[in-house]
Amino acid sequence: MKVMVDTRKCTGHARCWAVAPQVFTLDTDGYNVTLAKVVPKELEALAQRGARACPERAIMLVED
Numbered sequence: 001m002k003v004m005v006d007t008r009k010c011t012g013h014a015r016c017w018a019v020a021p022q023v024f025t026l027d028t029d030g031y032n033v034t035l036a037k038v039v040p041k042e043l044e045a046l047a048q049r050g051a052r053a054c055p056e057r058a059i060m061l062v063e064d
C-alpha cells in the first residue's frame, strides 16, 4: 500500500500525524509533507486510520 497526500488540500489539522506518526511527516508548521510513501504491511491499518482522520480528505491510499 502507498499513501499519497494532496498538499494543496492539507490545512494543517495534524490529525493524521496524531493517529499515525510512524506513517506521516509534518513540517514545522504542522502541514503534511509526506507526498507519497510506501507503507509496510504492519503499518497499513494505522495508515488507514490516519487517512480517515483527515477532515480535508487530503490523504489517499493506493493498494499495490
Ligand code: F3S
Pocket: 005, 009, 010, 011, 012, 013, 014, 015, 016, 017, 026, 030, 031, 032, 053, 054, 055, 056, 057, 058, 059
Ligand atoms: Fe493535513 Fe489532514 Fe493531516 S489537513 S496535517 S493531512 S489531518
